[in-house]
Amino acid sequence: MQTANTSPVTVDFMRRFTASEQFDKVFREGMGLVEETADYLDGPGRKDARLLDRHGAVAYAAESMRLTTRLMQLASWLLLQRAIGAGEMNPEEVQHERRRITLGEIGHGNPVSGAEQLPTALLDIIDRSLSLHQRILKFDAMLGLQARSENTGNLSPVSSQIDRIAAAFGNRS
Structure with a gap:
């Protein structure tokens, strides 16, 4: 879609x-969950872990490791998106950092013997981190489609629709 001056309307989806x-809500939620997890694992979680038998302690260690790995990857993704949106990174830096973030392999792991003993507080944090992980996977997929369409010079159907809406409202951002 083109405006009266015949230049194409481009919407910078990432900045928007x-x-x-x-995004701000998800960012705050993710960073808050990182902080809450650290507080739990360094405080009440240590006390909770001491109450578990050997199988429960192994399950606690495995799940807390998965949790912290998941949250660090999610936090890295959130911080990267914020930096990209703010224009703080060049394309080479973005590609380098994107390769370092692995979102797909940090979901549910295999069941661990003793998991039925895990403290409710830990299970709650795990559930919220998995929910956040699913939302970020969806955002990442949307942004990946946007980036691929920009790299190939082709507008995706979503980009095309956004451009049409922007043009209809006279938005030239």
Whole structure:
């Protein structure tokens, strides 16, 4: 879609996304969950872990490791998106950092013997981290489609629709 001056309307989805209330909410939630997890594992979690038998202690160690790995990857993704949206990184830095983040392999792991003993507080944090992980996977997929369409010079159907809406409202951002 083109405007009256015949230049194509381009919508910078990344900047809009990272400046949105939705991204801000997810960012705050993710960083808050990282902090809450650290507080739990360094405080009440240590006491909870001492109450477990050998199988429960192994399950606690395995699940807390999965949890911290998941949260560090999610936090890295959130911080990267914020930096990209703010224009703080060049394309080479972005690609380098994207290769270091692995979102797909940090979901549910295989069941561990003794998992039925895990403290409720830990299970709650794990569930919330998995929920956040699923939302971030969806955002990452959307942003990946945007980036691929920009790299190939082709507009994705979503980009095309966003451009049409922006043009209809006279938005030239």
